Amino acid sequence: MEGPLPHHFATAHPLDPNLFNTQLHDHPSLTSQIDLDTDPFQFTSALDHHPHLPLQPRLTFDQRPSIPPRIPELPSNVRSPDQLNSNFGNAGQFGILTPHPQLPNQPQIHHEALGRLQNEIDLRPVAVQDGGTTAGHFGNLKIVPNPPDLDEWRKKLFDVDDTVTLTEEEFQTYFPHVDNVYSHRSTQKYKRRPFVSHYWDCRMKGRPPGTPKSEDPSKRKRKRQARERDLCDVKIKITEYFPGARQIMEKEAESLSASEPPATNDHDFFTASQSGPVMQSQGQMRRFPLLAPNDGSISTDETLRLNQPSTVRMSQPSASKRYYTIQRVNGNGANGKTDGTAGPHKHSLEESDRIKKSSVVRHVLQEERVKKRCEKSYHKKATGAALSTVKKHSKEHELKLYGSCFCPFVQRVWISLQFKGLEYQYIEIDPYKKPDSLLAINPRGLVPALRHGDWGCYESTVLMEYLEDLNMGQPLLPADPKLRAHCRLWTDHINRIIVHTFYNYLQAQEIPKQFEHAAHLQTEISKLIDAAHPSGPFFLGPELSFVDVQFAPWIVRMRKVLTPYRGWPLPEQGSRWAAWVEAVEGHRNVKETTSGDELYLDSYERYAENRPGTSQVQQAVNEGRGLP
Numbered sequence: 001m002e003g004p005l006p007h008h009f010a011t012a013h014p015l016d017p018n019l020f021n022t023q024l025h026d027h028p029s030l031t032s033q034i035d036l037d038t039d040p041f042q043f044t045s046a047l048d049h050h051p052h053l054p055l056q057p058r059l060t061f062d063q064r065p066s067i068p069p070r071i072p073e074l075p076s077n078v079r080s081p082d083q084l085n086s087n088f089g090n091a092g093q094f095g096i097l098t099p100h101p102q103l104p105n106q107p108q109i110h111h112e113a114l115g116r117l118q119n120e121i122d123l124r125p126v127a128v129q130d131g132g133t134t135a136g137h138f139g140n141l142k143i144v145p146n147p148p149d150l151d152e153w154r155k156k157l158f159d160v161d162d163t164v165t166l167t168e169e170e171f172q173t174y175f176p177h178v179d180n181v182y183s184h185r186s187t188q189k190y191k192r193r194p195f196v197s198h199y200w201d202c203r204m205k206g207r208p209p210g211t212p213k214s215e216d217p218s219k220r221k222r223k224r225q226a227r228e229r230d231l232c233d234v235k236i237k238i239t240e241y242f243p244g245a246r247q248i249m250e251k252e253a254e255s256l257s258a259s260e261p262p263a264t265n266d267h268d269f270f271t272a273s274q275s276g277p278v279m280q281s282q283g284q285m286r287r288f289p290l291l292a293p294n295d296g297s298i299s300t301d302e303t304l305r306l307n308q309p310s311t312v313r314m315s316q317p318s319a320s321k322r323y324y325t326i327q328r329v330n331g332n333g334a335n336g337k338t339d340g341t342a343g344p345h346k347h348s349l350e351e352s353d354r355i356k357k358s359s360v361v362r363h364v365l366q367e368e369r370v371k372k373r374c375e376k377s378y379h380k381k382a383t384g385a386a387l388s389t390v391k392k393h394s395k396e397h398e399l400k401l402y403g404s405c406f407c408p409f410v411q412r413v414w415i416s417l418q419f420k421g422l423e424y425q426y427i428e429i430d431p432y433k434k435p436d437s438l439l440a441i442n443p444r445g446l447v448p449a450l451r452h453g454d455w456g457c458y459e460s461t462v463l464m465e466y467l468e469d470l471n472m473g474q475p476l477l478p479a480d481p482k483l484r485a486h487c488r489l490w491t492d493h494i495n496r497i498i499v500h501t502f503y504n505y506l507q508a509q510e511i512p513k514q515f516e517h518a519a520h521l522q523t524e525i526s527k528l529i530d531a532a533h534p535s536g537p538f539f540l541g542p543e544l545s546f547v548d549v550q551f552a553p554w555i556v557r558m559r560k561v562l563t564p565y566r567g568w569p570l571p572e573q574g575s576r577w578a579a580w581v582e583a584v585e586g587h588r589n590v591k592e593t594t595s596g597d598e599l600y601l602d603s604y605e606r607y608a609e610n611r612p613g614t615s616q617v618q619q620a621v622n623e624g625r626g627l628p
Helices: 081-088 111-121 152-159 167-175 245-257 349-355 359-376 382-394 409-419 460-469 481-507 511-531 546-566 575-585 588-592 597-608 618-624
Strands: 164-168 181-191 193-200 237-239 277-281 284-287 323-330 399-403 425-428 449-452 456-457
Touching: 081 425, 152 167, 164 167, 167 323, 167 359, 181 456, 237 588, 382 425, 382 588, 399 409, 399 481, 409 460, 409 546, 409 588, 456 460, 460 546, 481 511, 481 546, 511 546, 546 575, 546 597, 575 588
Parallel strands: 399 425
Antiparallel strands: 164 323, 181 193, 193 237, 237 323, 277 284, 399 449, 449 456
16 A cells, blocks of 8 residues: 655645646747637636635645535436436437337337337427537537538529438438528427427528527527518428327327228328328318338339439338428418418528538538647747757758757757757657658658658667667666666656646546546656655766656746646645656756747647647547547
8 A cells, every 4th residue: 555645846736726837938839818709718707715625724636625525516406318208219300209118019009109209209408418408409410511412402402392201311411401401499298299390491491689688597698689670481390209199199090090080281291192191170171291111012113203303312201210201381482471372482591501501511611710829829849959960960861850949759859969969860749740851751641750861760668678678878768678678667667657647637627537537647746756766866876867868848848838837836845746847847868948938838738728729749648548
């Protein structure tokens, strides 16, 4: 069992309320959150009254109290969305839930099944994990930027000249490309019917001034302005049929038609050759609309002949799966007014696109903005003392180091080359535009990479070992085989645990997670200190060695990155940790390969905000994998 860890760190630990003060530096991009979609940092003003941050006394990590969960548990009688999904099956496109599966030994007549189905359907918004809601009319649609025959599908769903039948896959794929044309107005449930109707108005119908804003606190507040009224009167109805709806409705049709003959209705949206269930409504018989998917009883040509463009081949809906129909139920009549006649739009599809972009287009544009943000704040050239070193080693040489100025793995090899006094050529690489010369050495395009004559290799620890095996310059590994094994053991500890924990800590966005990773990082560093020479100041004693070079880039970045972004505490004066940090940061070869503070602040801002697409390291940490 491990004993208490030595206090190598000052008492200003991550439980200190001043820990997350982001005003420890003057870098302007860190003090303004205007351009961020979310607030990735917790500022001092927000933490002054945080219930989980004790002000007195300040505690060390050995005395950390347990932190209660910030989000209270739901009452036992309230079902979460996961519980609902597990009980009812997969949610449909409009948040409609399918019924309980019927057990084989519990037969039910169709009236009981329908009643149970409708009682279990709830169109009210359901809370989801990310803090938003999934409205009854929009959910789980796909973002497919360029599906087949997109232009024809958009035209078909814009015109809606006749009823359009879509499989669930088709609806998920193509409707997000025209959701800018329409605006959801209402959702209608039917008593004991296995479908739900959703009514959407053309967006150009307009909106009066004073339309109330949503009271949902999770929705982004925006200024709502009135739009010009009555530019178009088109309304469509999207009918969502649950899995097995056709079988249920056919059973009802058979039971009703045995006693009362069906009557025709001019407003039915199925052809005369198709049969539909009959229901009694206010003393008149009305045939209920049913667009049946093909189960073999109806020919494919008969089912697909409804106004289908020749270039669009719609998939045939399965009778046992969810499917949708879309029809125009109101619009611009011959006299240009709303008279119950379903007429076409008064405007073009291009005009709808001008007024508002579809969900897919907005998603693509958002991805492009994120990509630009990921690429804007990184440096392509070293600064400060590192830039001077680059200039000294810019001439052609058979030993070439491919690196990036902010990469800590590159700095390891760079320090080794400087320490040994070897001649080499430094080649700066843009991490987002990898040249063929680098890819020829490392197909993954990662740095550092080393080319020596006609031979190349990569991976920082491997390259450091290679430079040792050249027996050129001053060695970093000791001559004693036992000490060499000791160095390799703790090199593995740095690579597997400390480096991974460093990025976990930096990328964590939730404060409790930051506490957890900060404590873990201190624990693992303390183990390394305990394995080091008692008086040091370096790992093996008074001279820089292999383990020091392995750890040096992250020691530098703790002060330059973790302290301003996460409030990492400075070493406690007089401790073994303080002596090691001071010796590493002050070593001539470390200083020669270190850039100015601003380069690191800019380059690691992406990691601190955990922006998507930052690097392969960031992605591996987020996915819980080993570092590449």
